[in-house]
Amino acid sequence: xxxxxxxxxxxxxxxxxxxxxxxxxxxxxxxxxxxxxxxxxxxxxxxxxxxxxxxxxxxxxxxxxxxxxxxxxxxxxxxxxxxxxxxxxxxxxxxxxxxxxxxxxxxxxxxxxxxxxxxxxxxxxxxxxxxxxxxxxxxxxxxxxxxxxxxxxxxxxxxxxxxxxxxxxxxxxxxxxxxxxxxxxxxxxxxxxxxxxxxxxxxxxxxxxxxxxxxxxxxxxxxxxxxxxxxxxxxxxxxxxxxxxxxxxxxxxxxxxxx
Amino acid sequence: xxxxxxxxxxxxxxxxxxxxxxxxxxxxxxxxxxxxxxxxxxxxxxxxxxxxxxxxxxxxxxxxxxxxxxxxxxxxxxxxxxxxxxxxxxxxxxxxxxxxxxxxxxxxxxxxxxxxxxxxxxxxxxxxxxxxxxxxxxxxxxxxxxxxxxxxxxxxxxxxxxxxxxxxxxxxxxxxxxxxxxxxxxxxxxxxxxxxxxxxxxxxxxxxxxxxxxxxxxxxxxxxxxxxxxxxxxxxxxxxxxxxxxxxxxxxxxxxxxxxxxxxxxxxxxxxxxxxxxxxxxxxxxxxxxxxxxxxxxxxxxxxxxxxxxxxxxxxxxxxxxxxxxxxxxxxxxxxxxxxxxxxxxxxxxxxxxxxxxxxxxxxxxxxxxxxxxxxxxxxxxxxxxxxxxxxxxxxxxxxxxxxxxxxxxxxxxxxxxxxxxxxxxxxxxxxxxxxxxxxxxxxxxxxxxxxxxxxxxxxxxxxxxxxxxxxxxxxxxxxxxxxxxxxxxxxxxxxxxxxxxxxxxxxxxxxxxxxxxxxxxxxxxxxxxxxxxxxxxxxxxxxxxxxxxxxxxxxxxxxxxxxxxxxxxxxxxxxxxxxxxxxxxxxxxxxxxxxxxxxxxxxxxxxxxxxxxxxxxxxxxxxxxxxxxxxxxxxxxxxxxxxxxxx
Numbered sequence: 001x002x003x004x005x006x007x008x009x010x011x012x013x014x015x016x017x018x019x020x021x022x023x024x025x026x027x028x029x030x031x032x033x034x035x036x037x038x039x040x041x042x043x044x045x046x047x048x049x050x051x052x053x054x055x056x057x058x059x060x061x062x063x064x065x066x067x068x069x070x071x072x073x074x075x076x077x078x079x080x081x082x083x084x085x086x087x088x089x090x091x092x093x094x095x096x097x098x099x100x101x102x103x104x105x106x107x108x109x110x111x112x113x114x115x116x117x118x119x120x121x122x123x124x125x126x127x128x129x130x131x132x133x134x135x136x137x138x139x140x141x142x143x144x145x146x147x148x149x150x151x152x153x154x155x156x157x158x159x160x161x162x163x164x165x166x167x168x169x170x171x172x173x174x175x176x177x178x179x180x181x182x183x184x185x186x187x188x189x190x191x192x193x194x195x196x197x198x199x200x201x202x203x204x205x206x207x208x209x210x211x212x213x214x215x216x217x218x219x220x221x222x223x224x225x226x227x228x229x230x231x232x233x234x235x236x237x238x239x240x241x242x243x244x245x246x247x248x249x250x251x252x253x254x255x256x257x258x259x
Numbered sequence: 260x261x262x263x264x265x266x267x268x269x270x271x272x273x274x275x276x277x278x279x280x281x282x283x284x285x286x287x288x289x290x291x292x293x294x295x296x297x298x299x300x301x302x303x304x305x306x307x308x309x310x311x312x313x314x315x316x317x318x319x320x321x322x323x324x325x326x327x328x329x330x331x332x333x334x335x336x337x338x339x340x341x342x343x344x345x346x347x348x349x350x351x352x353x354x355x356x357x358x359x360x361x362x363x364x365x366x367x368x369x370x371x372x373x374x375x376x377x378x379x380x381x382x383x384x385x386x387x388x389x390x391x392x393x394x395x396x397x398x399x400x401x402x403x404x405x406x407x408x409x410x411x412x413x414x415x416x417x418x419x420x421x422x423x424x425x426x427x428x429x430x431x432x433x434x435x436x437x438x439x440x441x442x443x444x445x446x447x448x449x450x451x452x453x454x455x456x457x458x459x460x461x462x463x464x465x466x467x468x469x470x471x472x473x474x475x476x477x478x479x480x481x482x483x484x485x486x487x488x489x490x491x492x493x494x495x496x497x498x499x500x501x502x503x504x505x506x507x508x509x510x511x512x513x514x515x516x517x518x519x520x521x522x523x524x525x526x527x528x529x530x531x532x533x534x535x536x537x538x539x540x541x542x543x544x545x546x547x548x549x550x551x552x553x554x555x556x557x558x559x560x561x562x563x564x565x566x567x568x569x570x571x572x573x574x575x576x577x578x579x580x581x582x583x584x585x586x587x588x589x590x591x592x593x594x595x596x597x598x599x600x601x602x603x604x605x606x607x608x609x610x611x612x613x614x615x616x617x618x619x620x621x622x623x624x625x626x627x628x629x630x631x632x633x634x635x636x637x638x639x640x641x642x643x644x645x646x647x648x649x650x651x652x653x654x655x656x657x658x659x660x661x662x663x664x665x666x667x668x669x670x671x672x673x674x675x676x677x678x679x680x681x682x683x684x685x686x687x688x689x690x691x692x693x694x695x696x697x698x699x700x701x702x703x704x705x706x707x708x709x710x711x712x713x714x715x716x717x718x719x720x721x722x723x724x725x726x727x728x729x730x731x732x733x734x735x736x737x738x739x740x741x742x743x744x745x746x747x748x749x750x751x752x753x754x755x756x757x758x759x760x761x762x763x764x765x766x767x768x769x770x771x772x773x774x775x776x777x778x779x780x781x782x783x784x785x786x787x788x789x790x791x792x793x794x795x796x797x798x799x800x801x802x803x804x805x806x807x808x809x810x811x812x813x814x815x816x817x818x819x820x821x822x823x824x825x826x827x828x829x830x831x832x833x834x835x836x837x838x839x840x841x842x843x844x845x846x847x848x849x850x851x852x853x854x855x856x857x858x859x860x861x862x863x864x865x866x867x868x869x870x871x872x873x874x875x876x877x878x879x880x881x882x883x884x885x886x887x888x889x890x891x892x893x894x895x896x897x898x899x900x901x902x903x904x905x906x907x
Binding site for chain 2: 033035037043074076079080082115117119124126158165166167168204206207208210240242244
């Protein structure tokens with residue numbers, strides 16, 4: 001996910017002759033993904049992510065980092081294409097609290113996404129283009145909002161392990177890679193915000209509920225100085241749920257998307 | 260002026276109505292009278308919607324193609340009606356013609372010669388009754404030429420009553436006679452043979468009473484004092500076929516004492532009656548009153564009192580019952596075979612035959628007399644001595660029968676007492692006799708029935724056992740083939756049916772009593788049929804179960820995988836079916852089968868399947884909750900509302 005906190009206390013003017021890759025930090029993300037069916041083709045995307053990061057004494061889950069609320073309306077154009085549009089309210093926690101700084105600040109986004117699903121052999125491949133328009137601010141009291149655009153592309157596989165196809169009671173493995181680029185006035189020499197390499201092991205309990213866990217390595221330029229590259233190891237836990245709140249009669253006949 | 264005009268219009272309307280109501284209508288076209296259909300023209304009027312023949316009537320039935328092929332029944336009549344009552348001159352012609360062998364052309368028409376018989380009748384009618392001279396003439400035709408007068412009668416009537424003298428001629432005889440003014444036969448009726456022109460028979464009437472019959476044959480003269488002559492109570496009846504029947508009956512009564520009188524006059528009178536009947540029938544069919552020329556005679560009458568009426572009724576009923584029994588037994592194919600080998604059957608069969616011809620026959624005669632309404636014209640004593648003649652034995656009957664070329668004789672007794680026949684002229688004794696005969700026949704019947712029954716039952720059992728064997732074989736074959744293609748619990752269950760079938764049949768084979776065997780075999784045929792059905796039913800379970808599974812699967816869109824996924828719906832219901840009901844039902848089939856609960860099990864299997872399919876679309880939320888903690892199959896059957904019997 002997006003990592004947008006500008007580390008402060010770092011000398012921005014100091015520019016090394018070579019890019020510098022920092023020591024990796026550790027994080028823990030617990031993410032819930034809701035995809036609530038509203039109509040035959042419309043879904044309400046409701047995601048809440050709880051993100052922690054290490055402290056000096058505690059790896060991974062040492063302190064709150066962000067609470068993340070992502071909502072959107074998703075339109076199922078076809079079995080292979082879903083288009084979504086919505087907003088994000090993220091609460092950023094101050095992990096390096098200084099004097100006169102706020103403990104939490106909000107961050108706002110408008111986002112839209114185009115996901116292409118491709119069945120290949122037994123597994124599925126997804127290409128996800130996500131564009132975010134993002135307003136963020138620092139923790140200091142008089143901090144102004146800065147505006148950036150994010151350009152994200154992710155390729156993801158879902159490979160069933162114990163069944164020929166993805167279905168109920170299926171274990172699957174899902175490798176994914178996402179490149180997050182950014183642009184905007186504040187972005188000078190750090191267009192590559194993050195590169196995330198993540199593999200998760202999931203279990204589809206039923207079509208409406210899936211759980212997964214995985215490990216993610218990510219790397220990206222710091223906004224203030226593109227020469228510095230952050231590294232992260234993130235432990236991730238995911239719960240995917242997709243209730244259908246339609247009345248029974250509206251579910252019939254079920255849409256099979258031309259299957 | 261206006262008033263006068265109105266009256267004029269009113270008057271003219273009135274006259275029109277009257278003239279309309281009196282207007283005779285005319286019909287010309289095909290019409291049916293009795294068995295005749297032909298071109299018909301008649302005048303009629305409508306009275307309250309009814310057709311009332313009024314005016315001339317003419318009809319002709321003639322069919323040329325039929326004449327040319329197989330011969331034609333010709334009919335024609337011509338006459339008049341007044342208010343549906345025949346009046347004036349009437350001419351009838353009845354013919355049976357074949358086309359002759361000559362054909363002429365004349366006046367631009369073919370003339371076809373005919374051969375056959377023509378009966379023509381001609382006479383006057385007054386107020387629906389013959390009046391004046393009536394002639395019936397029957398002629399033989401050959402190629403349209405009269406070759407012979409077969410019959411001719413000339414009668415004079417006055418308002419339906421024959422008067423004065425009459426003459427009837429047929430090919431052999433001529434009959435001359437006369438009537439009194441009131442139509443009673445009177446004086447001498449003489450019958451002459453045409454060949455010898457001599458008198459052959461002479462009936463002497465006196466005011467309707469037939470006193471004497473003289474019969475001349477060669478130089479012999481036989482005289483019969485006819486029964487009508489004495490002072491007994493008389494009844495005036497029509498000289499028709501019934502009278503002839505009465506004479507016939509009297510002749511029968513006399514037959515044993517006097518056989519030399521031929522009663523030749525019957526023949527000619529009968530012929531005469533038949534021709535008159537033909538004409539009368541046409542009038543009846545046209546809806547006019549039946550016209551019967553009233554030739555009157557007097558006969559002795561012995562009316563039945565109420566008691567006797569009842570007695571005759573019982574006799575007839577006993578005769579009817581006895582006839583049913585004799586007919587049934589004598590025509591029974593099995594008895595006819597059995598009597599060849601079985602002495603007892605042979606005796607009883609022959610007894611029935613003997614009773615039928617010796618004892619039942621006179622009773623049958625009485626029954627016939629009553630049927631023909633001539634019973635009351637014969638005295639009881641005459642009747643009794645005629646039916647049960649003195650020389651014949653009605654108290655015992657000798658029965659002769661043959662078995663294996665050996666002839667045996669046995670005597671059967673009736674419950675009739677000899678003295679009661681000799682002494683009395685009462686019908687009561689005939690009634691008692693008829694009861695005795697029926698009783699005897701019934702006894703023989705019940706004895707023979709048990710023989711027929713035994714044979715029939717053995718045959719029935721043989722047939723049932725053949726069926727049983729066939730069903731058993733079928734079950735074995737079916738189980739063998741089904742068990743090989745089904746494994747696991749289903750295969751095991753199907754195999755168990757063969758064992759069950761064998762057990763049931765081996766229990767049966769221990770039975771000894773034939774009735775018990777029949778009853779059981781009958782049940783077992785059905786039972787094995789049901790086992791067969793059950794085997795099929797069980798073999799269907801996997802396929803049905805797969806269908807149910809499929810039906811309880813929903814295709815659900817998973818937005819996280821962008822795929823459709825099968826999702827089981829109503830899981831508790833499906834689980835109850837798969838984990839509780841099916842194992843229970845299969846277990847029942849394996850271990851708890853009897854012929855009595857087979858139907859129930861088949862029904863349960865069927866109903867479980869259909870109910871599961873129904874439940875898919877029903878709201879089962881509550882049911883699912885209840886099912887979650889339920890492991891008792893009986894409870895589950897009830898919760899799912901699966902009926903234990905075949906749905907109608």
